[in-house]
Amino acid sequence: MSSPSTPARGRPARLDRDRTVDTALDLLDEVGLDALTMRRLADAMDVQAGALYRYFATKDDLLTAMAERMLADLAATGTDGDWSERLTTLARAMRAALLARRDGARVYAGTHATGPHTLGFAEAVVGVLRTAGFGEEDAARSLMALAHFTIGHTLEEQAALRPSGDGGAADPERLRLAAEPERYPQLAAVLPTLTSGDFAAHFDFGLSLLLRGLRALEHS
Amino acid sequence: MSSPSTPARGRPARLDRDRTVDTALDLLDEVGLDALTMRRLADAMDVQAGALYRYFATKDDLLTAMAERMLADLAATGTDGDWSERLTTLARAMRAALLARRDGARVYAGTHATGPHTLGFAEAVVGVLRTAGFGEEDAARSLMALAHFTIGHTLEEQAALRPSGDGGAADPERLRLAAEPERYPQLAAVLPTLTSGDFAAHFDFGLSLLLRGLRALEHS
DNA sequence: ACCTGAACACCGTTCAAGT
């Protein structure tokens, strides 16, 4: 919108979109989303907060650029194996990309990126599905199901890890305390699995459910 | 943590947890999550902002209580049909509960409720799965897959509806503009489905994938 | 016991003015 045009006249700029997004992602890892403020970021770049607004119209604009950057190099994965192996690789790569940064899922879910990395990922997933013979509708909806499951999952994963509001106990501990066996017998019985912390296995289970469903759809 | 004990001595309280959560949910529908501040809420209750802290330790505590309330009466659904019909009903009811309030999915995903409504829902889902013969591990992981898919989906649904940051165009419009057919041919081809706005159909498709996957798991 | 008033330490954002 307001990006400075090419020939670097005058003083060389201390700021630019790319360097700012880099610094912002580093700062995100350091302090988390809730403490990532425009002033803190400006500080990290040795600049006043107002200066950032020459490169990003709003904080949301910055967060969107960060979200986009997190998905870099995603579409390159998923080129080996049959369609279900490719989709598995793509989905796992998206999960890994979101988990790679502190609060990554929350950043991604909160903004709505439509940049080249996001679109490239979608293109790759739909490409695999269409090549496998799925129709336009099924391919589009499968993309959404895979993406929404992945986002929902990583969101909960990252939420489960931290202090979480009041007392201090993290998510699994709170659940263990809350799920009294008398009131919630079924829940209490599955608590070991629910609080196991083996998120990769949980993710793969859900993913395999979706892919098994697709396989069944294929032969019908 | 700091709830006033039972006998209503002194002046009758103007505030209490339940009334405050009610008002907060109404205010949420009116102004949205981003504009839901402690001061605005206090205003709506004819009180100073500080007074709210006698009933909620933090704003997050309030949001958690709001999230819990949104899931009221959820576990009561899903009592008819076979296990897959029951799970369908439960998942749809959760989607409906989150969609019922403005930014409902964002409120729910942002806080980690472990109250009776949330636990009751989990108990119901696990109950259906265990009764259908699924093992403890599969039942626990299926609950997570269903919940995370539902949360991810409703999050995107509600995000797709609103103004969304910069220019003004809502999410589907931005996607239509960004998905150039030359760079993203596969994506462009499925754009009609992707931007159709028939979210209920998209949700049911993903849900049916998960259930089909479970059915396949059953016979193996 | 319950709430007010006022403060503390912040926010995102804007914009004249400097260099």
Next chain:
DNA sequence: ACCTGAACACCGTTCAAGT
């Protein structure tokens, strides 16, 4: 052209003091 300085209109949270 790029950034500073300073302001505007807010935040969540705390806590003495009033009633």
